[in-house]
Amino acid sequence: MKKDRISINVIRRLPRYLRYLDDLAYKGVSRVSSSEMGKQMGLTASQIRQDFSCFGEFGQQGYGYNVDTLRRHIGTILGMSELRSAVIIGVGNLGRALMGNFDFDKYGFSLVAAFDLAPNVIGTEVFGLVVRDGSNFENFISEHDVDIAIMTVPKRNAHSVAKKLAAAGIKGIWNFTNIDLGISDSDVIVENVHFSDSLLSLSYFLSCQENDTEGKN
Amino acid sequence: MKKDRISINVIRRLPRYLRYLDDLAYKGVSRVSSSEMGKQMGLTASQIRQDFSCFGEFGQQGYGYNVDTLRRHIGTILGMSELRSAVIIGVGNLGRALMGNFDFDKYGFSLVAAFDLAPNVIGTEVFGLVVRDGSNFENFISEHDVDIAIMTVPKRNAHSVAKKLAAAGIKGIWNFTNIDLGISDSDVIVENVHFSDSLLSLSYFLSCQENDTEGKN
DNA sequence: TAGATTGTTAATCGATTAACAATC
DNA sequence: TAGATTGTTAATCGATTAACAATC
Numbered sequence: 001m002k003k004d005r006i007s008i009n010v011i012r013r014l015p016r017y018l019r020y021l022d023d024l025a026y027k028g029v030s031r032v033s034s035s036e037m038g039k040q041m042g043l044t045a046s047q048i049r050q051d052f053s054c055f056g057e058f059g060q061q062g063y064g065y066n067v068d069t070l071r072r073h074i075g076t077i078l079g080m081s082e083l084r085s086a087v088i089i090g091v092g093n094l095g096r097a098l099m100g101n102f103d104f105d106k107y108g109f110s111l112v113a114a115f116d117l118a119p120n121v122i123g124t125e126v127f128g129l130v131v132r133d134g135s136n137f138e139n140f141i142s143e144h145d146v147d148i149a150i151m152t153v154p155k156r157n158a159h160s161v162a163k164k165l166a167a168a169g170i171k172g173i174w175n176f177t178n179i180d181l182g183i184s185d186s187d188v189i190v191e192n193v194h195f196s197d198s199l200l201s202l203s204y205f206l207s208c209q210e211n212d213t214e215g216k217n
Numbered sequence: 218m219k220k221d222r223i224s225i226n227v228i229r230r231l232p233r234y235l236r237y238l239d240d241l242a243y244k245g246v247s248r249v250s251s252s253e254m255g256k257q258m259g260l261t262a263s264q265i266r267q268d269f270s271c272f273g274e275f276g277q278q279g280y281g282y283n284v285d286t287l288r289r290h291i292g293t294i295l296g297m298s299e300l301r302s303a304v305i306i307g308v309g310n311l312g313r314a315l316m317g318n319f320d321f322d323k324y325g326f327s328l329v330a331a332f333d334l335a336p337n338v339i340g341t342e343v344f345g346l347v348v349r350d351g352s353n354f355e356n357f358i359s360e361h362d363v364d365i366a367i368m369t370v371p372k373r374n375a376h377s378v379a380k381k382l383a384a385a386g387i388k389g390i391w392n393f394t395n396i397d398l399g400i401s402d403s404d405v406i407v408e409n410v411h412f413s414d415s416l417l418s419l420s421y422f423l424s425c426q427e428n429d430t431e432g433k434n
Numbered sequence: 435t436a437g438a439t440t441g442t443t444a445a446t447c448g449a450t451t452a453a454c455a456a457t458c
Numbered sequence: 459t460a461g462a463t464t465g466t467t468a469a470t471c472g473a474t475t476a477a478c479a480a481t482c
Contacts, residue, residue: 001466007449011421015414019396033463042401045463046451053465061464062458078417079424093317097310098412101371107416148419154318172423174416179236184259189426191419193410195315197232199324199391200295202408204228206364206389207296209406218442224473250439262439263475270441278440279482
């Protein structure tokens with residue numbers, strides 16, 4: 001039974017399901033049960049079935065789930081078939097890493113422009129895109145009705161860039177700067193990739209393990 | 218009252234508290250109440266007090282929390298005062314982005330070596346480190362008792378690199394490859410930064426908003 | 435002192451797990 | 459048909475919120 005309001009926890013698990021299913025498909029596996037998935041992913045079969053059931057009925061009693069069907073469903077739920085446009089603001093090493101290695105197409109995004117402020121970068125070609133002058137990305141965004149901006153700019157520019165993006169009508173921001181953007185008043189959707197938050201979690205778990213090990217010795 | 222087992226949700230909020238407190242300190246604010254924090258961070262005051270109380274008593278009735286004291290406490294909880302060693306495996310654009318822009322020291326980590334497989338990269342100096350031959354990082358890791366490895370290698374190498382790291386006695390892996398490493402049998406702590414998972418969440422929320430807006434028009 | 439705000443207990447809410455009828 | 463496995467309802471568990479005595 002489709003649910004109206006889906007919890008954030010469920011959403012955050014979907015991409016992982018998808019990666020797992022892609023892997024199965026790659027290995028030539030065409031069907032899978034919730035219990036098999038659970039065993040391999042470290043989740044309960046119940047949770048997996050509950051998660052899927054938020055969006056519809058994708059399985060078959062006595063059989064399980066067809067890998068390809070399920071992949072397609074999850075992909076659609078996640079908006080992968082929407083074909084959205086993206087621009088990247090900041091062509092430093094991180095920006096280049098994304099431009100060169102991240103498969104935007106695979107996830108339904110098309111990278112249509114890249115912006116930077118450095119005079120020696122503007123005009124150069126980076127992974128197939130000529131870098132534009134970052135002092136005026138607003139026009140491009142509103143004219144081309146760009147869906148999302150990828151912010152790979154230095155921290156100090158983050159607030160002002162975010163404000164400009166919101167004003168230009170961007171719909172979402174994929175934020176790699178290590179701060180909270182402070183545009184929660186706008187209806188721009190912000191998805192943060194906070195490297196330091198991630199490293200600090202790792203650091204915490206390392207400390208836990210050290211304490212545990214001490215106790216055991 | 219200190220708690221024994223802390224939930225993952227609490228841990229994941231701590232780095233954000235820390236960033237907020239750093240910001241306050243930077244602005245010269247020396248005290249803050251849970252309700253003020255809650256208002257600004259979009260959390261309930263209750264939750265903030267509950268979170269802190271997992272680790273001890275850091276506030277004062279009628280006054281609130283001293284910003285500097287609280288920062289120090291949270292930093293310590295997260296292991297920031299431990300001084301751990303890190304190596305980076307894979308000196309591509311992403312590796313360089315981290316080497317050049319990420320302030321490892323600030324979080325208690327020291328980047329002691331960088332490895333890559335490309336002959337034209339090995340031996341070159343990148344942000345103060347001479348890149349070592351990535352075909353033999355195991356010796357270095359076990360000899361220097363390295364704490365964590367940062368994996369910024371191509372997907373196809375991820376599994377084998379992870380296995381070698383585990384065998385060499387690494388304690389944690391900060392994983393930037395877009396896959397689950399499959400070393401859950403070892404006691405290596407893995408912290409994933411899955412770019413695609415993040416983008417797909419953003420994609421989902423964009424789709425939600427589109428549907429909402431349609432409804433309203 | 436009076437006002438403010440903590441730390442903590444109790445109440446509520448939501449998420450996960452278990453159980454099972456339905457059915458392929 | 460018998461076995462397997464779903465989708466869903468009910469039970470449990472845990473996390474968040476509310477309330478308040480303690481006290482600065």
